[in-house]
Amino acid sequence: MPRANTTEGALWMAMKNAEQRLATSGRVVPDPALQQYIQKIVCEITETYCDDIRVYVVREPGFGMYMAANGFLSISSGLLLRIANEAQLATILGLQVGHYMRRHTLRHWQEIFGPNEGFLAVLVTAPFSVGYYRRLSQSQTYEADHIGLDLMMKAGYSPAEASKIWHNQITERKTAGEPQPSYLLSEQPSFEDRMQTLQRLIAQAGNKSGKLNKQRYLNHVVSHWPQWLEDELDRADFAKTQALLDRLKQSPGGPGVVWYYQGELYRRRGGEGDLLAAVKALLQAETYMDAPPDTHRSLGLVHWKLAQNQDALASFQRYLNEAPLADDTAMIRHYLKVLGTNS
Numbered sequence: 001m002p003r004a005n006t007t008e009g010a011l012w013m014a015m016k017n018a019e020q021r022l023a024t025s026g027r028v029v030p031d032p033a034l035q036q037y038i039q040k041i042v043c044e045i046t047e048t049y050c051d052d053i054r055v056y057v058v059r060e061p062g063f064g065m066y067m068a069a070n071g072f073l074s075i076s077s078g079l080l081l082r083i084a085n086e087a088q089l090a091t092i093l094g095l096q097v098g099h100y101m102r103r104h105t106l107r108h109w110q111e112i113f114g115p116n117e118g119f120l121a122v123l124v125t126a127p128f129s130v131g132y133y134r135r136l137s138q139s140q141t142y143e144a145d146h147i148g149l150d151l152m153m154k155a156g157y158s159p160a161e162a163s164k165i166w167h168n169q170i171t172e173r174k175t176a177g178e179p180q181p182s183y184l185l186s187e188q189p190s191f192e193d194r195m196q197t198l199q200r201l202i203a204q205a206g207n208k209s210g211k212l213n214k215q216r217y218l219n220h221v222v223s224h225w226p227q228w229l230e231d232e233l234d235r236a237d238f239a240k241t242q243a244l245l246d247r248l249k250q251s252p253g254g255p256g257v258v259w260y261y262q263g264e265l266y267r268r269r270g271g272e273g274d275l276l277a278a279v280k281a282l283l284q285a286e287t288y289m290d291a292p293p294d295t296h297r298s299l300g301l302v303h304w305k306l307a308q309n310q311d312a313l314a315s316f317q318r319y320l321n322e323a324p325l326a327d328d329t330a331m332i333r334h335y336l337k338v339l340g341t342n343s
Helices: 009-024 032-045 076-083 086-101 102-114 118-125 127-133 136-154 160-175 191-204 212-233 236-248 255-269 274-285 294-305 309-322 327-343
Strands: 054-058 065-069 071-078
Touching: 009 071, 032 054, 032 065, 032 086, 032 136, 054 076, 054 212, 065 086, 071 076, 071 086, 076 191, 076 212, 086 136, 086 160, 086 212, 118 212, 118 236, 136 191, 160 236, 212 236, 212 255, 236 255, 255 274, 255 294, 274 294, 294 327, 309 327
Parallel strands: 054 071
Antiparallel strands: 065 071
16 A cells, blocks of 8 residues: 555556445445356466455446556446456456556556646545546557456467457447447557557467366356346447447356347337347347246247237246246236237
């Protein structure tokens, strides 16, 4: 812990306040086993900083992560949806450890404010502004990526997985039709630059093989997919969610859940041909044991909108049979009554 009357001490105090707010915000995923699992990977890749870093998995859609100067690490649920195995998780954790090792957050704040005596006051009295200055420089980002790759390789993970993280982000951005982002506060490298740089480093290391631990990773996150995918859909960024779902369909975990949310995407988007596509996806979901009961409710709603009343009746009844204590059973029974009257 640095001295309180120093710039770094003030930054630590601000981050301590931010950590306390996060811990009590209700946004942290209430799964101690998941937290412990990720914490264990941190210790596996860096014994030196094992006790310094505290991991928080935050319920938040999109690809997000942040390493604070005082050692608290925030990882979004959306990020965990977008990585496929433990090797990729180790890469993400390694690059964040790299930021911590090199004190990048402190250096970035110093670059913003310079030798300004008001810097301490800003940190102590307005810690809410910390999140506004999160983007780091190109050199800091490249340095952290390099450290992360080195740490995950030394821990025995497959280095090829490191660049795949950014390849997937490129695919998602292109699917959504987004241009290369413009960074206002710093010139962060693009996903393409980060991917290509990592690929060069991997080649220089000899393209070594290593562990993936895919199933162990899935065992800790698949149970959260329904809630996390619901959060993704709530953003109504359907193109990005579609890219995510296409990738999850290639995973052995949770096929019924993934196809349910594919159907929900079509149903909520409601574009030309989407209702028929929703029926097809929801029927596909029903073929899997892990399909949630909500699959039948959604199918009932789509059938009803397509004026397929008998099919809607059957789907709604199946929903009630599988989820008799659901909060919306009274509404579904009303739907059945209306459909029965109109049949």
